[in-house]
Amino acid sequence: MTTGLLTTSVGSFPKSPYLLQARNRAAQGKMDQKELHELELKATKEWIQFQEELGIDILVDGEQYRGDMVTYFAEEMEGFGISGLVRSYGNRYYRKPVATGPVARKSAITVDMYKYSQGLTSRPVKGMLTGPYTMVDWSFNEYYPTREAFVMAMAEVVHQEAADLEKAGAKYIQIDEPAVSTRPDEMELAARAMAVVTKGLSAFTITHICYGDFASVFDKLIAIPVDQFDLEMANSGYDLLDLLKGKNFTKTLAMGVVDVHNHAIESLEEVKASIRRGLEALPAERLYIDPDCGLKTRTVEEAKDKMRVIAQAVKEVKAELRIE
C-alpha cells in the first residue's frame, strides 16, 4: 500500500437488480433466507473484486445485506422492537427501531460478514458500524429516561462489537455518525459516546459525519476521539477545508470528492481540482480520498463511474506531484 492519498469509500454500494428482486421475494416469503444470503455473498464478492481491480486502497464490503444502517443493527439486538411505517419523504417509508428495554447484543453482529469479505482480498476491508448517537437519534425511545442514558448504553454495545471486529482482524473500524450533523448542540454527547466506543482499540478508527452547520462547534467535532474524520465535501463547496486550515488538526481526513446525491458523474478535472484543494489543507499522508457518503442511492453504473473517476484522479494527481 502506498502512503499518500489513499483511496477508500464510505460504506454502502448500490444493490444490483437481481439482489433487489431477491430481497423483495424474501420479504414476501417467496425465497428462503439461505438462498437470499447466497446472493448477498455473491454481490459482496462482486463489489470487492470491483474495488480491487480499480486499485482502491481500503475496501468496504458494500453492505449488500443491510437495508437501513440503524434498523439492521437494531434487528440483531435485544431491547429493540421495530415500529410501523413512517414516511421519510415523498413516497418513501421506513420502519424505525423502538427501544423497549435495555439494549444488548445477542452475539457479534457484523463479524461473520467482515471475515467473509476480508477473506476475499489481501487489501484491508473496513469494519462498518453505526454509531451510538445515530442509533439513538433514528430510533423511538420507550425505555430510557433520557437521550443521554440511551446514547451511553448504546455506546457500550457498539464498543463490544468494535472489539470483536478487532479480534477478528479488522485494521480499520468505521463508526458512522451521520445524525451528529442534525444537532450540533449535542456534539459533546456524541463525542463522549464515541470515547466509550473507541476506548482501548488499537485498530485505526474512523467516523463518517454528513454535512452540517459545524462552524460553531468545530473544535468539539474534531475532538471526537477517532483517528480519521470522513467528511462530505463535494456537496458543500469544500468550506470545511478552510475551517481545518486554521486549527491544530492532527488527525487524518477522508475527503468526499463526488456528490452521492447527484446522477451526474463529476469530471476528472473537477475531482483533481478538489484533491489539490485538499492538499492545500493537509499533507498527502493525512489525506484520504473517497465519495461524500455511501453510494447506495445511485445506480450500480453511476456508483462504479464515480469510483472510477476518483481512482483515476488520484492516480493522476499522485503522478503529477510525485506522491508515492
Added chain:
Amino acid sequence: MITTIVNNYPKIPSLSGGPNIRRSMAQLDEGRITLDDLHQVQDEATKDAISEQVKAGVELVTDGQIRWDDGQTYIASKLNGFSISGLIRYFDSNTYYRQPVVDGKISWREPILVKDYLFARAASERPVKVALTGPYTLAALSEDTYYHDKRALVNALAAVLNQEAKALAEAGAEFIQFDEPSILKAPADFPIVKEAMSVLTAGVNAKLALYTYFGEAGELAQQLFSLPFQVFGLDFVMGPNNYAALKSFPGDKDLAMGIVDARNTKLETVDEIVAAVKKAKEHVSLDRLYLNPSCGLEFLPRRNAYDKLVRLTEGAKRALEVLV
C-alpha cells in the same frame, strides 16, 4: 378546553386494508392508475384521517394534510415565483422535503387550500381548522435566488398568504393556523416577523392561530404574545421551559399546548397530561386552552398517532374532572 391536532396525520394505514396512498403512488409511477385515481384515493384517505381523529375524541380536526408532500412544497408549488429543488433535511428530524427555490417575484395565482378545506368540512362532523406554514418559516426553509433580502421575501410571502387566508375565510374557514417553527431559531429576526404578521393577518375574518414547535420560545415569548393572533401554540415537549413563559400570557388570548410527544412512540400517561394542564392553569384559564400533540403526527406510524390522540383526549377529559 378543546383538543386538536397540529397539522398532519400519517397518510397510510398501519394494517393492510383501507385506502393506501403509498401503493397508489407507486401504481401511478408504473402507469397502472391515473392521476384522477390517485386523487380519489387521497379523498378516501382524507376521510379516514378525519374519522380517526373524531373517533379518538378530537374536537377540532384537520384534513390530515394527506395530499401534502411536505409543509413547504404544497404551498410553494401553487404560488408564482417558486420552483422546487432537491431533498433537504427538515429541522433536526430524519425526514426530508424538497426545497422551494424563490426564483421570481412571488404572487398569488389561485386558492391553494380552499378546495381541500371544503372537502374536509363536508367530510367531518366536527369543526375543521386549516393549518399552513407561515411566511417566516416558508422563507427560512426556501432558497432565495431573487429577493436577496429576508425582510422583502418574508413580507412578499405574508402578502400572498394573507390573500390565501382571506380566500379561506370567505369560503367559511373559521379557524386558520400559521405554523412558524423557524421563528424560534432566529429570535433576532423578530422585527421582520412582527412586520410580516400584521401584513399576514390584516382583514382576515377568522380565528387566527400562530403555532411554534421544536423548541422553546424563551426570551421571545412575551413579544410573540403581542402579535395579532388569538391563539398561540407552544411545544411543551421539546420546550419544557415554555411553562415559565406562561407568566406573561395575556388574559384575553388562548393557549394551545403541545403536551404529547408527536416524535416518540412512548405513550404519555393520563396523569402526565393532567399535570401539564394543571401547571398551565396557574396562568391561563381552562376555557382558553387547546390541547394537542407537540407537532405534526406524521413522525409516528398511524397506529401510534391514533393512540396518542386517544390518550390526549382521555387526559383532557380527566383534567376537566379533576381541575374544574
